Amino acid sequence: MNADMSNTRWAIGSVLLGAVLVFGLYGIVINATESERELFEQDAVYIEECGACHLAYPPGLLPVQSWQGIMLGLEDHFGESAETDAETAAHITNYLERVALQKGKPSPMSQMLRNMPDDPPLRITEFPAFITAHDEIPKQLQVEKLAEGFLSPCADCHREAASGVFDKDRLHPGYGPKVWADD
Numbered sequence: 001m002n003a004d005m006s007n008t009r010w011a012i013g014s015v016l017l018g019a020v021l022v023f024g025l026y027g028i029v030i031n032a033t034e035s036e037r038e039l040f041e042q043d044a045v046y047i048e049e050c051g052a053c054h055l056a057y058p059p060g061l062l063p064v065q066s067w068q069g070i071m072l073g074l075e076d077h078f079g080e081s082a083e084t085d086a087e088t089a090a091h092i093t094n095y096l097e098r099v100a101l102q103k104g105k106p107s108p109m110s111q112m113l114r115n116m117p118d119d120p121p122l123r124i125t126e127f128p129a130f131i132t133a134h135d136e137i138p139k140q141l142q143v144e145k146l147a148e149g150f151l152s153p154c155a156d157c158h159r160e161a162a163s164g165v166f167d168k169d170r171l172h173p174g175y176g177p178k179v180w181a182d183d
Contacts (some may be wrong), residue, residue, distance in 0.1 A: 002107040022077050043095045048086055050092070055155055057124065058164035066120045067096040073122075111166070124164045 041059075050056040059067065071093045074082045084092075101112055115128035124130055138146050154161040158172050 041095075042100050043092075044097050045088060046092050050082075050090060053080070053082065055161055057152070058109070058161075059096050060101050061112060061124050061162065062096075062101055062122075063113070063116070063120050064097050064100040064102065066081075066122050067100050068093070069122050072098065078123075109166070 040080075046059075047056045062070075070077070071089060074084065075087065096151055103113060110132075112124075112127055112129045114132075121127060125134075134151055137151070138144065154166070158166050160166075160170060
């Protein structure tokens with residue numbers, strides 16, 4: 001009976017170990033393939049035109065209404081002229097409308113739609129979900145208020161911003177919660 005029990009334990013242990021190894025390898029493969037795929041459709045014209053002056057923000061950060069407002073106001077693009085020829089503007093507008101943040105279209109940035117007003121702002125930094133996600137920063141930096149534009153260069157903290165990755169766990173070294181004092 002001892003031999004039968006030992007064989008049973010060995011068989012159960014082998015099956016459990018095999019299952020752990022299979023699920024572990026599956027997780028590694030899934031993680032590797034997910035990190036290789038792009039998080040949003042890239043457009044060379046958009047990146048060249050908009051990225052010439054600032055980060056070509058991932059289109060999924062803003063809803064269609066915000067992108068339309070931005071594209072209609074290129075003559076005064078946050079205090080600067082960003083005008084371009086009609087063909088280029090039409091191309092960029094079509095691209096942005098196609099890949100913009102949308103209800104019912106799951107994306108890594110879907111949380112940006114939380115508490116979204118009917119008339120959404122043009123600036124990402126004015127979205128309720130953005131404000132909520134970043135509201136601890138002034139306290140952690142031990143200031144009452146951040147200077148205007150402090151959070152605008154996303155890539156200062158989010159090293160993978162151009163790829164659409166804004167996870168808190170992947171903040172740029174020297175910035176973010178990993179170096180802020182715990183309160």
